[in-house]
Every structure is written in C-alpha cells, then in structure tokens.
Amino acid sequence: MTGSxxxxxxxxxxxxxxxxxxxxxxxxxxxxxRKEVSAGRRQTTNNRMELLAAILGLSTLxxxxxxxxxxxxxxxxxxxxxxxxxxxxxNGWKLDxxxxxxxxxxxxxxxxxxxxxxxxxxxxxxxxxxxxxxxxDQLAMQTARRANLPADEPYENGKTKLSTHSLxxxxx
Numbered sequence: 001m002t003g004s005x006x007x008x009x010x011x012x013x014x015x016x017x018x019x020x021x022x023x024x025x026x027x028x029x030x031x032x033x034r035k036e037v038s039a040g041r042r043q044t045t046n047n048r049m050e051l052l053a054a055i056l057g058l059s060t061l062x063x064x065x066x067x068x069x070x071x072x073x074x075x076x077x078x079x080x081x082x083x084x085x086x087x088x089x090x091n092g093w094k095l096d097x098x099x100x101x102x103x104x105x106x107x108x109x110x111x112x113x114x115x116x117x118x119x120x121x122x123x124x125x126x127x128x129x130x131x132x133x134x135x136x137d138q139l140a141m142q143t144a145r146r147a148n149l150p151a152d153e154p155y156e157n158g159k160t161k162l163s164t165h166s167l168x169x170x171x172x
Contacts, residue, residue, distance in 0.1 A: 005030065006066040006120070009057035012136035013049025013073065014144050022049040022152070025136045026057030032164065034137070035060065040143040041152035047075050049140065050154060051106040058113040067119045072126030072133055080121045085111065094161065100161045105154045130142030 007028040013016045020136050022045070025038035031077070037056055041049070052072035057069065071077050079085050088094065089111065095101055141148075144147040154160045 004066075006068045007061065008068050008070065008132075009054075010070045010124075010130075010132035010136050011050070011053035011073075012126070012133060013046060013053045013118075013141050014052070014137060014140035015044060015046040016144050018046050019043055021144050021149055021157070022046065023145075024049040024053035024056060024062065025139035025143065026053055027132050027139075028057060028060060029132070036139060038139040038143045040140075040146060041155070042149040042157050044152040047073070048063045048103055048106060048152060048160070049144075050076050051103055051110060053136070053140065055106065055109050057114065057121065058110075058117055061117060062113055065117050067117050067124055070122045070124045070133065071125050072074070074123065074126050077121045080110075080114075092154040093161070103160050104163055105160055120168050125156040148150055 010027045012026070013022065021040065021042055021118070023038060023040040025036070028035045035168050037060055039052070039056060050071065054069060054071060054076055058067065088107070093101045093104045101107065124128040124130050126133060126137070
C-alpha cells in the first residue's frame with residue numbers, strides 16, 4: 001500500500017432524468033496533489049452513475065493504496081458498510097429467494113477494486129457545502145450534459161443483473 005496517509009477520493013454521480021443521460025466524477029487528493037476525472041453515459045440511472053464514480057476513482061490509482069472514499073450515495077455506502085453487497089454475492093446475487101440484485105456488473109467491479117485497495121467508505125451529505133463533493137457534482141452534471149456520450153451498454157442491453165466480471169464467474 002502506498003504511504004501511510006490515505007488517498008482521499010470524493011465521488012458523485014448525476015443523471016438528467018432517471019433514467020437519462022448521466023455523468024460521474026471523482027476528485028483524488030493526496031497531500032497537495034489533486035486529480036479530477038469524469039465521464040458519462042447517454043442512457044443510464046443515477047445509482048449506476050454513483051457506482052461508476054467510485055469505480056472511476058479507484059481505477060485511476062496506479063498501485064494498491066489505502067483509500068478514504070467519500071460519497072453522498074447511501075446506495076453505495078450503506079450497501080458496502082452493512083455487508084449487503086458481499087451477502088448478495090454469496091447468495092448468487094439474490095436479495096431474497098425471488099429478487100435479483102440490481103447493477104451486479106458494477107458491484108462486481110467494486111468488490112474487485114476493494115480486493116486491490118484498502119478502501120474505507122464514508123458517507124457525506126450531498127449539497128451541504130463540502131467543497132470536494134460539490135466539485136464532483138459540478139463535474140458530473142457538466143459531463144451529463146455533453147453531446148454524444150457513449151452507451152451504458154449493460155444498462156441499455158438489459159444485462160445489469162448478469163455476472164459479467166471474470167473473477168466472479170461460477171465454476172461449472
């Protein structure tokens with residue numbers, strides 16, 4: 001893991017309509033260093049943008065790191081901290097006997113990134129004056145408004161409930 005100080009990553013996702021065009025962004029901070037990254041999708045959901053923001057931030061890191069990841073998404077933070085995501089995974093991505101989890105394709109990537117990095121997830125209240133959260137919101141909204149955004153192919157093809165990540169493929 002890099003250094004003793006954690007890298008701070010602030011993330012946010014935005015969607016113009018739900019579903020609709022979306023953007024996601026991350027601000028990475030280490031000491032005086034700062035990096036801002038953002039991307040978007042043409043047709044997606046707000047929850048997917050929140051998850052993709054975390055994926056973008058963690059994927060930007062070049063080596064295993066100690067990370068504090070700040071998000072205003074209760075969907076992301078609560079499902080990680082309460083152990084729901086790992087329980088869903090252990091139950092074959094089932095919430096209960098009849099209901100399959102949403103956004104499996106993205107949750108699998110987040111779990112994989114958490115195996116690489118030592119991540120602490122921290123909820124921050126959105127639109128409450130936190131400068132880094134506000135900056136992420138601004139970047140995500142700007143990106144969502146761009147023309148010619150790429151497709152969120154799993155969402156648009158109805159494949160968000162499928163296990164797509166090779167590390168999670170079930171052995172037959």
